[in-house]
Amino acid sequence: MKDFEFLHNVTIGQYLPTGSVIHRLHPATKMLAAGLLVTALIISATVSGLLLVLVLTGVGLKMGRIPIGYAARGIRSVVPIIILVAVLQILFATGSDSGRVLWEGWIIKLTPRDFLVAGTTALRLVVLVLVITFFTLCTASKELTHGSERLLRPLTRIGFPAHELAMVITVALRFLPILSVQAEHLVKAQASRGADFGKGRMGLFKRLYRMMPLLVPLFIASLRRGETLVLAMEARCYTGGKDRTQLMRFQAGRTDIIAICGTGLVVGLLLTMHYSRLDEIIWTWLN
Amino acid sequence: MNDPIVEIRNLGHVYMAGTPFARKSLDAVSLAVAEGEFIALIGPTGSGKSTILQHINGIYTPQTGSVRVLGRDLGEPGTDLTLLRREVGLVLQNPEQQVFERYVGDDVSFGPRMSGMSGKELTGRVRWAMDQVGLDFKTYKDRPTFALSGGERRKVGLAGVVALKPRILLLDEPTAGLDPAAHEELLECLARLRLQGTTMIMATHSMDDVAALAERVVVLDKGRAMLDGPVREIFSRADEIRSLGLELPVATAVVHELFGRGIGIRRDVLTLTEAEDAILVALGVRI
Amino acid sequence: MERFPLRKIVIAGIMSAVAIFLGATGLGFISWFAGVSITIMMVPVIIAAVMEGPVVGMTVGFLFGLFSLIQAAVAPKSPLDPIFVYPWLSILPRLFIGPVAWIVYSSVKRLNLLGRSRSVIAMVLAGVAGSLTNTILVLGLLGVFYLGYTDWLTWPWIGSIALANGLPEAAAAAILTVAVVAPWQGVEHGRRRSRLVDDKE
Ligand SMILES: Nc1ncnc2c1ncn2[C@@H]1O[C@H](COP(=O)(O)OP(=O)(O)OP(=O)(O)O)[C@@H](O)[C@H]1O
Numbered sequence: 208m209k210d211f212e213f214l215h216n217v218t219i220g221q222y223l224p225t226g227s228v229i230h231r232l233h234p235a236t237k238m239l240a241a242g243l244l245v246t247a248l249i250i251s252a253t254v255s256g257l258l259l260v261l262v263l264t265g266v267g268l269k270m271g272r273i274p275i276g277y278a279a280r281g282i283r284s285v286v287p288i289i290i291l292v293a294v295l296q297i298l299f300a301t302g303s304d305s306g307r308v309l310w311e312g313w314i315i316k317l318t319p320r321d322f323l324v325a326g327t328t329a330l331r332l333v334v335l336v337l338v339i340t341f342f343t344l345c346t347a348s349k350e351l352t353h354g355s356e357r358l359l360r361p362l363t364r365i366g367f368p369a370h371e372l373a374m375v376i377t378v379a380l381r382f383l384p385i386l387s388v389q390a391e392h393l394v395k396a397q398a399s400r401g402a403d404f405g406k407g408r409m410g411l412f413k414r415l416y417r418m419m420p421l422l423v424p425l426f427i428a429s430l431r432r433g434e435t436l437v438l439a440m441e442a443r444c445y446t447g448g449k450d451r452t453q454l455m456r457f458q459a460g461r462t463d464i465i466a467i468c469g470t471g472l473v474v475g476l477l478l479t480m481h482y483s484r485l486d487e488i489i490w491t492w493l494n
Numbered sequence: 495m496n497d498p499i500v501e502i503r504n505l506g507h508v509y510m511a512g513t514p515f516a517r518k519s520l521d522a523v524s525l526a527v528a529e530g531e532f533i534a535l536i537g538p539t540g541s542g543k544s545t546i547l548q549h550i551n552g553i554y555t556p557q558t559g560s561v562r563v564l565g566r567d568l569g570e571p572g573t574d575l576t577l578l579r580r581e582v583g584l585v586l587q588n589p590e591q592q593v594f595e596r597y598v599g600d601d602v603s604f605g606p607r608m609s610g611m612s613g614k615e616l617t618g619r620v621r622w623a624m625d626q627v628g629l630d631f632k633t634y635k636d637r638p639t640f641a642l643s644g645g646e647r648r649k650v651g652l653a654g655v656v657a658l659k660p661r662i663l664l665l666d667e668p669t670a671g672l673d674p675a676a677h678e679e680l681l682e683c684l685a686r687l688r689l690q691g692t693t694m695i696m697a698t699h700s701m702d703d704v705a706a707l708a709e710r711v712v713v714l715d716k717g718r719a720m721l722d723g724p725v726r727e728i729f730s731r732a733d734e735i736r737s738l739g740l741e742l743p744v745a746t747a748v749v750h751e752l753f754g755r756g757i758g759i760r761r762d763v764l765t766l767t768e769a770e771d772a773i774l775v776a777l778g779v780r781i
Numbered sequence: 782m783e784r785f786p787l788r789k790i791v792i793a794g795i796m797s798a799v800a801i802f803l804g805a806t807g808l809g810f811i812s813w814f815a816g817v818s819i820t821i822m823m824v825p826v827i828i829a830a831v832m833e834g835p836v837v838g839m840t841v842g843f844l845f846g847l848f849s850l851i852q853a854a855v856a857p858k859s860p861l862d863p864i865f866v867y868p869w870l871s872i873l874p875r876l877f878i879g880p881v882a883w884i885v886y887s888s889v890k891r892l893n894l895l896g897r898s899r900s901v902i903a904m905v906l907a908g909v910a911g912s913l914t915n916t917i918l919v920l921g922l923l924g925v926f927y928l929g930y931t932d933w934l935t936w937p938w939i940g941s942i943a944l945a946n947g948l949p950e951a952a953a954a955a956i957l958t959v960a961v962v963a964p965w966q967g968v969e970h971g972r973r974r975s976r977l978v979d980d981k982e
């Protein structure tokens with residue numbers, strides 16, 4: 208029965224260790240680069256820029272020795288929503304009304320522009336998903352601790368508890384798989400004594416009460432485990448902070464500098480394309 | 495022998511089939527259980543004990559092979575598994591975790607309540623179930639569940655399944671992690687349930703529990719049923735058991751050790767009293 | 782490590798994991814009718830705040846927000862999700878859930894006139910306040926900055942969502958907060974006995 212196994216598939220992205228140059232980058236580099244790119248993509252959505260990032264991601268995947276088909280698989284699950292968003296845009300977007308009208312009726316008015324906007328939205332989602340997938344494919348979740356700690360380090364000067372935040376992230380990431388095993392166990396246990404978690408039609412609160420046999424022990428068991436974890440860490444004299452020796456040491460090297468500069472360049476290009484309205488120019492030229 | 499109450503034929507199961515994490519856990523297992531039997535499932539860790547139990551109450555439905563329980567074919571899509579689970583109770587490992595209601599009485603009554611029982615009948619059922627597991631109804635019914643000890647909470651979890659009055663009771667390592675006194679009490683409780691005529695199948699690592707309770711043993715290894723027979727017969731095959739990395743019950747191990755040192759002694763011994771007798775006979779003190 | 786004892790760090794991590802888990806599995810959404818569902822993903826934030834204070838609550842809120850940002854980008858479910866990739870919509874409002882819940886909880890708990898049940902009342906109000914903070918801030922920001930992003934994104938629509946989703950969410954948050962925190966802290970409340978009827982006359 209699939210009902211009881213779905214919980215196991217909770218992973219935020221899959222790590223695919225190939226040991227490539229990209230994989231060996233300092234975690235902070237990968238996080239910074241991904242973060243910058245995603246931010247740039249959120250701010251600017253020019254077709255030309257998106258195509259540029261698409262091509263560069265392809266190059267990155269090659270360098271990371273990740274099969275492009277494998278990375279593209281992540282997009283498949285997103286396709287329906289991308290289509291939905293695009294269709295809504297085409298049908299209802301009330302963009303500038305200049306230009307030809309292809310079809311008009313009811314509240315719907317189709318212009319070539321609508322298709323451009325919808326296409327851009329869809330392309331942007333595809334590229335965003337691809338970039339984030341790429342990041343998760345080449346970054347193990349345990350690297351995130353070191354990465355976030357390093358990235359936040361400048362903030363410690365103004366008293367920001369960077370190390371603590373990194374620890375919180377580690378605990379959370381380590382705890383996720385445990386949580387899914389725990390939830391699976393609880394779903395099975397409660398089903399074994401007649402619980403059904405509210406299939407079919409029923410009121411909202413009835414449904415909530417049907418979920419209580421799962422939700423309440425899930426929280427309580429998590430808190431209990433937390434308690435145990437605190438004891439275990441204290442028993443091993445965990446103190447944290449600057450003097451802690453780390454099991455994994457990451458050295459930022461020349462490749463990291465190149466990677467950051469490269470990303471900076473791309474982000475700069477994207478923003479230039481956005482503010483110089485390159486798309487508009489190409490668009491009017493094409494018309 | 496009547497028709498078997500549980501009939502498993504060539505059951506195979508792969509966890510997370512179709513993913514890179516696929517893992518074969520059962521490989522053509524066959525097993526028939528008659529009404530009223532007490533069967534122990536033993537085998538090294540990961541041998542598939544829990545997986546089999548979860549097939550008998552319909553948590554998993556057969557991927558290959560077939561499972562018939564109480565005359566119902568669990569592979570049949572139309573089989574009502576929720577109804578089945580009221581007659582086939584499964585107590586998962588650490589049943590204390592499934593306790594979610596605020597008061598003991600309410601948690602024990604959850605299963606029967608979900609099947610529509612209420613009023614005095616429900617109270618009577620809860621009283622009965624709590625008696626079975628050795629929790630005094632008056633003392634415990636209004637106790638807050640969070641204020642129980644670990645052993646008490648496990649009994650509440652067990653009572654929550656027993657309250658369904660299942661015809662078949664499946665137990666997954668019911669005594670794991672209990673202190674000796676609680677362990678002893680739990681064995682008594684299982685013996686009591688067995689006297690009621692409940693068919694029981696218990697997965698366990700404790701060979702002494704097997705010796706104390708079971709009539710028949712099924713030995714699993716790497717998802718295959720290796721040995722199946724009466725307890726005495728199975729444990730007399732000490733070498734085969736040991737070669738699978740399993741222990742013998744303490745008493746059996748002692749007489750085998752004596753036999754190995756050249757003392758002529760009966761070896762079909764399970765309990766300490768029997769071992770004592772056998773030793774006395776071997777020493778010529780008793781005939 | 783004076784400022785942040787280990788237990789605060791661990792509870793923050795664990796409650797963040799629970800929030801993320803609820804979101805990633807869909808368990809955090811309770812569907813109602815015709816595709817409308819309410820969320821209980823803010824409950825771990827509220828619980829963390831009630832148990833360990835405003836900073837822990839804010840941390841969990843931050844990670845919850847960060848996750849919903851990523852999810853909006855990677856696995857969008859509603860037509861509005863594409864604008865939730867903006868941190869000021871997905872993260873900023875969530876930072877306030879914890880602190881608000883904590884302020885309400887700790888001040889109500891101090892009200893002696895409420896008598897024995899004041900900690901439970903405090904938990905209920907913390908749940909309601911935390912959840913409403915989320916609703917009001919998110920919808921408010923949507924209304925102020927993104928009116929007309931789609932045709933139906935208008936103030937009346939926002940108002941109706943605030944009522945139809947916000948209120949049940951607040952109630953659900955209150956129920957869950959009490960159901961988890963009261964037993965955890967050993968606070969008894971309500972009937973103080975099981976619901977079983979007496980069967981001996
Ligand atoms: N939910 C699951 N998802 C994926 N694999 C699983 C799952 N449960 C068990 N397995 C795998 O299936 C195999 C059989 O597991 P099972 O739990 O049935 O063994 P077991 O005999 O009960 O072991 P134990 O004595 O440790 O409880 C093991 O290899 C295990 O790793």
Ligand SMILES: [Mg+2]
Nearest residue numbers: 543544545666
């Ligand atoms: Mg097992």
